[in-house]
Amino acid sequence: MMIWIKGKTKIKRFVILIPAAFGLWIAAAALLPDFRVEVTIRSQGEVEVRATIHLDGRPVYIKDAGRGTEIRWLVGGKDVPFQTRREGDALYFSGLPASGAARLFYKIRAFSSYINSGDRLKLREAILISPSGFLALTGFFPGIEGSEHEPIDIRWRLPRRWTMISGQSSVQPLHRARERMWVAARPDRQGRAEIGGASFTVSVPEGAILWGGSRFLDGLTAYFRHAWEKFGPLEKADFEAFLLPRALLAGFVLSSRAIAVSDEFGESIDRLTHEMLHWWSGYRVPYWIREGLIAYLSRKIRVACGLDGEAIFRQHLQSCLTAVRESIKKSGKATPLAEMSDMISPNARFKDLHALGTLVARRLDLDIQAQNPKKSLFDVFAAMARNRNRNFDLRDLVEQETGFRAKPFFEKYVFGKIENPENLLK
Numbered sequence: 454m455m456i457w458i459k460g461k462t463k464i465k466r467f468v469i470l471i472p473a474a475f476g477l478w479i480a481a482a483a484l485l486p487d488f489r490v491e492v493t494i495r496s497q498g499e500v501e502v503r504a505t506i507h508l509d510g511r512p513v514y515i516k517d518a519g520r521g522t523e524i525r526w527l528v529g530g531k532d533v534p535f536q537t538r539r540e541g542d543a544l545y546f547s548g549l550p551a552s553g554a555a556r557l558f559y560k561i562r563a564f565s566s567y568i569n570s571g572d573r574l575k576l577r578e579a580i581l582i583s584p585s586g587f588l589a590l591t592g593f594f595p596g597i598e599g600s601e602h603e604p605i606d607i608r609w610r611l612p613r614r615w616t617m618i619s620g621q622s623s624v625q626p627l628h629r630a631r632e633r634m635w636v637a638a639r640p641d642r643q644g645r646a647e648i649g650g651a652s653f654t655v656s657v658p659e660g661a662i663l664w665g666g667s668r669f670l671d672g673l674t675a676y677f678r679h680a681w682e683k684f685g686p687l688e689k690a691d692f693e694a695f696l697l698p699r700a701l702l703a704g705f706v707l708s709s710r711a712i713a714v715s716d717e718f719g720e721s722i723d724r725l726t727h728e729m730l731h732w733w734s735g736y737r738v739p740y741w742i743r744e745g746l747i748a749y750l751s752r753k754i755r756v757a758c759g760l761d762g763e764a765i766f767r768q769h770l771q772s773c774l775t776a777v778r779e780s781i782k783k784s785g786k787a788t789p790l791a792e793m794s795d796m797i798s799p800n801a802r803f804k805d806l807h808a809l810g811t812l813v814a815r816r817l818d819l820d821i822q823a824q825n826p827k828k829s830l831f832d833v834f835a836a837m838a839r840n841r842n843r844n845f846d847l848r849d850l851v852e853q854e855t856g857f858r859a860k861p862f863f864e865k866y867v868f869g870k871i872e873n874p875e876n877l878l879k
């Protein structure tokens with residue numbers, strides 16, 4: 454480093470600057486982690502991991518989802534022998550030197566599509582590569598047991614013209630690198646909102662079909678702002694949504710701060726807006742009521758922030774009614790909403806639950822407003838969001854928030870059979 458100083462103060466400032474620079478260098482060297490990982494994405498469906506690890510006797514492992522191959526350990530540039538032992542999704546090493554710097558090399562064979570991965574792929578094990586991008590739901594990085602809160606320096610090497618659109622090359626605590634979603638692709642369009650202390654980014658890489666053009670990006674960022682203002686702040690500070698090419702992701706995935714959805718069938722807005730509300734809903738309220746509230750409220754917010762017109766909202770309610778009627782006809786009986794969640798597994802009845810849940814939520818919203826025009830289902834959901842880390846009974850919560858007596862309502866519409874679903878929309 455060269456330091457140019459003009460004028461008479463040259464010597465004096467030099468004397469001050471040198472120790473300062475030296476101090477910074479010492480501090481930087483101390484901060485630079487012993488633990489460095491370089492991840493190379495090969496567009497042919499492989500991820501190569503090269504790590505520099507300072508061995509200190511603690512157990513070392515890789516999280517490879519059972520797909521690590523060509524594993525090598527090198528000390529002083531020479532291969533060293535080692536043994537492996539699998540524990541869940543981690544592969545532990547033994548027989549390595551007790552201390553000193555070592556290099557680890559391995560490859561992971563990625564899947565080419567989430568859906569076409571053979572038997573059902575566990576979300577946290579999903580590592581996907583297609584010609585249009587890379588997606589990892591898991592930090593598949595190596596680790597030293599007990600060092601998960603220590604910093605790791607992660608560098609990404611990507612195919613030409615790709616960039617990381619979620620996650621980046623930086624020094625970061627290993628546990629955070631593990632928890633997050635990693636996406637690389639050729640970037641195309643991005644929308645962004647800063648609100649309170651949080652940021653929301655929606656990304657659409659090249660190759661994904663953007664239904665509705667930039668209206669989609671503006672609408673989704675407005676949607677996030679609307680939800681944040683109505684339902685209050687969340688613990689995390691950055692949130693992301695991706696619309697990915699179908700070649701990369703045939704389906705959708707949701708994590709605590711990111712959602713990835715493929716561009717299939719133009720249902721992507723529906724998926725994204727629905728899943729975003731799960732950030733607020735928490736998972737304490739039973740499945741069948743939570744899904745209905747979200748299915749209905751996400752549609753209401755879409756109207757409020759200009760993603761849909763009122764006519765589309767009404768059409769949607771009608772299509773839910775049609776779906777519920779058809780399901781009653783097909784099965785020959787009306788199934789209470791509270792019973793539906795037992796039948797969900799794995800894909801069956803998912804649509805039925807959302808359809809009936811939407812109609813029941815609509816009825817609840819109207820009944821609350823009829824009794825107290827100043828309150829609505831939005832207030833109930835905001836209270837749910839505030840209590841999302843606690844156990845509570847939704848019926849009590851509705852009553853406390855709005856004064857509406859929810860118990861008879863639940864008996865009738867949630868635990869009871871609804872033979873005439875058209876009454877829900879009257």
Ligand SMILES: [Zn+2]
Pocket residue numbers: 727728731744747
């Ligand atoms: Zn849901």
